[in-house]
Amino acid sequence: MKRDDFLKHVAWTGTGIAWTLSSTGVFNAQRALAADDAISFVQMSDSHIGFAHPENPDVIGTLQQTIAGINAMPVQPTFVVHTGDVTHLAKPAQFDTAKQILGTLKAPLVVLPGEHDVIGTPDAFFQAFRRSDAPKGWFSWDQGGAHFLSLVNVFNFEIDGKLGAEQIDFVEKDLAAQKSSTPIVVFAHVPLYALFPPWGWTTEDGSRVLAALRRFNAVTVLNGHIHQIVQHTDGNIRFATAASTAYPQPAPGTAAKPGPLKVPDSKLLSVLGYRSVEIARSAATITDHSLQT
């Protein structure tokens, strides 16, 4: 198989490629991929299925547009992560709708909850998206040369995002087993650093996790919650919040309170979207795509 064909094959089969390779013994090709040390995935966030107000009367439509955009990517992502607030009010019917739409993604899906998904109880969220390898909601895995952590900072939600001692212990143990040269990628709904505390856009016990991330060469922390793209670098850690697929929120401090922001109808798609991320050993490339065509 020529390399060009091989790359096309990767595009077609996504995560299946490693199996294909090991069963056919095309070991050079696999090493060539490993030498590139890159993995690409897509982040989407804050779909708020069930929301039906003037800021976006058709959140189902904009979620479908998001998925159409991802499914049309020439190279399919290894996986798609939804960083929470899949639903607006955590109603089982809203989860059913969301699950059906998200089920049309070609790539595998990872979903973590936002506070809107666990109002009162996380039961409906877990019924829709429970993973056998994540009984408490948080989990980690290795893929494409990187180490991924999917965290939950919306249980016991008090003033800000909160991880809780049990989850922080898990993170510290999990990270202690990683080499400092391994790229680390962390997902959580609420920003893990103090992005804008007056609006609760911070994780009150996030500092222990950030401390455990300090020794790594390259860390990427991806969050949702604030319905807008904010990028921030602090030493070895690169933070980026994602656009919503449903509606924007005001920039920090530009309104009395956070909440749905009404923009002109013609502008709405330009502030909604998803992002593709490529993680290589030395660098993370983050590319945001709006729904505006």
Next chain:
Amino acid sequence: MADSSAGAGGGICTHMKAILIGLQVALLGIALTLGARAAAPTLLPAVATVHIKDFKYNPPALTVHVGDRVTFVNDDDEAHTVTATDKSFDSEGLDTAGTWQHVFTKPGTYHYFCELHPYMKATIIVLPGAAK
């Protein structure tokens, strides 16, 4: 192989399957929209109404009597909840323009908050005996 851990693979998606899912989603969307319209409940007579506006409960402290019904109205653009700290009552998610009513059957001081914005706090004091 660790590569399988992101979840079940998609990929084998026939056109027919996609069309069927599309139809189901469209029907669900219609059902949800109708459901939302039909959901406006008939309000029973209440002794007091708490309005939620600008991320505040107004009034922040309210005194009623055992047997009294209180109406909560969300006047904000953001969803909120009315949730007792002791979990003795819970509106669950209250959307914009949503209303919820609760009858207080036991005397006491009830602190409540919004599960989505827990810094929003207020109190209802329930006195024994009917006020009339």
